[in-house]
Amino acid sequence: MRKRYNGSPIKTIKAINRFFPYIMPRRCDSVVYVNIDIEMDNALAYLKKLNEGKPKEEHIKIFDLYLAAIHRIYLERPRLNRFIIGRTYYQRNEHVYFFVSKRDINFDAEERTIGLKLGPRDGLFEVHKKARAEIKESKTGKSDKSDEKAVEVLMKFPRWFITAFSSLMFRLDQNNRMPKELAETDSMHGSAYITNLGSFGVTTPPYHHLYEFGDTSIFFVIAGLIKKAIVDQETGEIKVKTVVPMRVTVDERISDGVYFNNAFELFNSFIQDPTKLETFPENQKNPYPHIVVKKKKKDKSKE
Numbered sequence: 001m002r003k004r005y006n007g008s009p010i011k012t013i014k015a016i017n018r019f020f021p022y023i024m025p026r027r028c029d030s031v032v033y034v035n036i037d038i039e040m041d042n043a044l045a046y047l048k049k050l051n052e053g054k055p056k057e058e059h060i061k062i063f064d065l066y067l068a069a070i071h072r073i074y075l076e077r078p079r080l081n082r083f084i085i086g087r088t089y090y091q092r093n094e095h096v097y098f099f100v101s102k103r104d105i106n107f108d109a110e111e112r113t114i115g116l117k118l119g120p121r122d123g124l125f126e127v128h129k130k131a132r133a134e135i136k137e138s139k140t141g142k143s144d145k146s147d148e149k150a151v152e153v154l155m156k157f158p159r160w161f162i163t164a165f166s167s168l169m170f171r172l173d174q175n176n177r178m179p180k181e182l183a184e185t186d187s188m189h190g191s192a193y194i195t196n197l198g199s200f201g202v203t204t205p206p207y208h209h210l211y212e213f214g215d216t217s218i219f220f221v222i223a224g225l226i227k228k229a230i231v232d233q234e235t236g237e238i239k240v241k242t243v244v245p246m247r248v249t250v251d252e253r254i255s256d257g258v259y260f261n262n263a264f265e266l267f268n269s270f271i272q273d274p275t276k277l278e279t280f281p282e283n284q285k286n287p288y289p290h291i292v293v294k295k296k297k298k299d300k301s302k303e
Contacts (some may be wrong), residue, residue, distance in 0.1 A: 003176065004085065004090060004176045005180040005183065006092055006093060006094055006183070006189065006215070007083065007090035007091055007092045007093055007215070008090060008091055008093060009088050009089065009090055010082070010089045010090065010091050013089045017089075017253070018089070020253045021084050021087035021088075021253060022087060024253060025087065026212055027084075027210040027211070027212055027217070027251050028209065028210065028212065030251055030252045030253045031209070031210055031249055031250070031251065031252070032249070032250050032251075032252040032257075032260075033207045033247065033248070033249055034247070034248040034249075034250065034260065034264065035245075035246075035247060036245075036246045036247075036248065036264055036268075037228065037243045037244070037245055037246070038243060038244050038246055038267075038268055038271050039230065039241050039242070039243050039268075039271075039272065040225060040241075040242045040243060040244050040271065041241060041242050042271070042272050042273065042274070043062070043065060043271050043272070043274055044062075044225075044242065046274045046275070047059075047060055047062060047065065047274075060124065060125075060128050061128070061132075062198070063131070063196050063198075063199070064124065064127055064128040064131055064132075065124065065271070065274060065277070066194070066196070066220075066222055067097065067116065067127050067131055067194070068122075068123065068124040068127040068128075068270075068277045069267050069270040069271055069274075069277060070097065070192060070194065070220065070267065071095060071097065071118050071122065071127060072123075072266075072267075072270055072276075072277060073263045073264075073266050073267045073270070074095055074191055074192075075095070075120060076266060077259065077262065077263040077266065078091070079254060079255040079259055080191075080192075080217075080218060080254070080255070080260075080263055081095065081191050082217060082254040082255070083215035083216070083217045083251075083254065084215075084217075084251065084253055084254065085173065085174060085176065085215055086174045086175060086176070089254070090215070092191060092215075094117065094191075095117065095118045095119070095120075095191050096115050096116065096117045096118075096189075096190040096191055097115075097116045097118070097190060097191055097192050097193075097194055098113060098114065098115050098116075098187040098190045098192070098193045098194070098216075099113075099114055099116070099193070099194045099195065099196065100112070100113055100114070100195065101113075101114050101134075101135045101138040101139065112138035112139075113187045114134045114135065114138055115184075115187065115190060116130060116131055116134055118130065121280055123277055123278055123279060123280060124274065124277040124278050125278065150182075150185060169182070169213070170212075170213055173213065173214065173215075186213075186214060187214075188211045188213050188214025188215070188216050189214045189215055189216065190214075190215075190216050191216075191218075192216065192217075192218045192219065192220060193208075193216055193218075193219045193220070194220045194222070195208065195219075195220065195221045195222065196222050197221060197222065197223050197224070198222055198223050198224035198225065198244065199224075200224075201224050202223050202224055203223050203224050203225075203226045203245065204223065204245070205221045205222065205223040205245055205246070205247050206221065206247065207221065207247045207249055208221050208247070208249050209249065210249055210251060217250065217251040217254050218248065218249065218250050218251070219248070219249040219250075220246065220247075220248055221246065221247040221248075221249075222244060222245075222246050223244055223245040223246070223247075224244070225242050225243070225244055226242070226243060226244070226245070227240055227241070227242060227243075228240070228241060228242075228243045229241075230243070248264070
């Protein structure tokens, strides 16, 4: 088995789970859709207080909060950062989140795809700093990290060549032979793809599909803020809350329903108390404490 630049094959997958890619070989065969409404009143109050007195360009944005919360659940629930290629389970060894940045807030504005790479100790403020830097660079037109440029060049060729090239890239990727330089420029090779439709006023977001090409196992679609009547499950009392609808598409093969549900409850807990995203527990070490991956030969020589 050839090594993969962004992940290590997992040796501890149970037999029944290893069988799933044979009966569900494609991501579209194993896709699950999750509908979540996140209460935002606490988060909005937090951001208002946090940004008070600061210049507008230094404000922590609501999207920064989403990014930080998603990154945190990936750190604390590492199975989310798995993917399946060539019927083999991999644990991704990096955290990179893709999203689209537009130069202006309108539907016809030019887009740039951003791949935000984060570290195991990046909290809210670090995420804000890195995300704003990438977004600012994308708006200047100087960024060359988007996969748009590569596609623009490819689409100048005849259709037969584009078809053959696409088929070749898919086969190379499935066999871990795709050049790292090509994979790193492709937005379908990442921990998650995040679409923030709230910036366009979308309040009824659609579910997004997963791509067969690449190795992205989860797709987030986040809408804008709306008012909604919420029933208190303990008292039965009805209150009007500010919520954000979120649609999540996942490859169910990478984990089970209980694990996913727990991860999204954890996401909600971070949004309800964003101060948790500012720092990390002192005893937090390896973001993958319970995942055993195949060790590289060079690691054995150091033992």
